[in-house]
């Protein structure tokens with residue numbers, strides 16, 4: 217057993233695992249998607265529902281995924297096959313693999329934008345911005361260039377592949393350890409600039425004062441999708457990462473730390489974006505380009521803005537990289553474990569598929585009119601991918617995972633795994649009713665309302 221574990225790769229310590237899982241969780245989901253979705257979903261009302269979903273769905277499902285992963289020591293497909301042999305459950309794993317590649321394909325586009333904006337920061341382009349309109353013009357010109365968009369996407373997929381190539385410990389763990397704290401310091405500096413801009417108080421009110429009349433199931437669905445996306449849940453990332461945890465580590469407390477840390481960074485990103493956004497008279501619901509319009513305009517108004525600009529885009533790029541690594545690791549672990557592929561072949565094939573699909577998202581923000589405004593639905597290809605996979609696939613995955621754990625594998629066996637080597641799972645009495653009933657029920661209710669809204 218020991219030998220097998222070391223062959224497959226294993227985190228060197230509990231803190232190493234927490235950092236790697238936090239590295240997976242913290243990324244564009246927190247810094248790009250959270251403000252984007254909060255902005256179009258009514259601000260503070262969304263934030264309240266988001267926190268609700270982290271607690272009711274996120275934390276219980278994270279504990280579920282980690283325990284399945286550590287118990288089986290497998291990728292999602294292998295894990296479900298092992299716990300429920302010759303049943304349909306392995307297709308839940310397959311859904312996870314497909315979702316991982318699909319999310320990677322558009323995620324790497326946004327990550328490519330971060331790289332592009334890093335170069336702009338180095339070139340001093342943002343120092344000249346004086347109005348919100350200029351900031352918008354820079355973005356539009358940037359996103360319209362098809363070759364540059366494809367190049368940036370390619371660079372990001374290549375970077376991800378290079379790290380995955382080197383395996384679990386050498387690659388993933390080391391990065392997360394050093395850079396996460398620096399990112400937090402830079403974010404806090406930008407938050408201070410944002411909240412001290414004249415006119416920022418309107419933004420604080422938008423972000424912090426919930427208008428309860430704005431709360432509805434539509435926003436709850438947005439909040440659910442965002443919570444799962446941000447915590448890397450619903451497609452087996454945490455099954456795969458859990459498969460590399462040591463038996464003596466307490467995975468329930470690790471899950472708690474990761475949830476708290478990830479949520480704190482998202483909340484911080486909101487404090488960075490919304491006060492500045494309102495101070496500069498921009499609209500909160502402009503969509504995926506939101507942070508790319510707000511951050512540069514803010515840097516132009518900041519002492520040392522040139523250096524903060526370089527720092528912030530570099531570190532967001534690295535945070536995105538520790539997330540894309542976890543997205544690509546799932547399909548890679550699958551073909552390595554189950555199909556006996558070599559790691560390098562797996563990385564090359566899976567990375568290429570993500571790149572090819574990513575091209576459609578890369579060209580859908582102004583470069584190709586057809587993909588930018590898809591006929592009939594009038595939205596971009598990137599938005600369609602994001603909706604299909606972040607909102608729906610992750611929620612369905614989480615629903616089925618909690619039902620699987622609660623009713624097929626059984627909470628007793630899961631708890632036995634969590635408490636494996638003398639660890640105490642303090643909150644098991646609370647976790648059991650959640651994972652069996654409350655968590656899946658909430659997801660079902662949200663989907664039930666969606667069906668009602670669509671068909672009746």
Ligand code: TRP
Pocket residue numbers: 240241242243244245246319444445446447448449450451453539540542543610
């Ligand atoms: N959670 C990451 C972020 O916030 C993105 C991510 C990594 C992810 N792995 C995932 C999202 C698995 C959903 C599922 O940026």
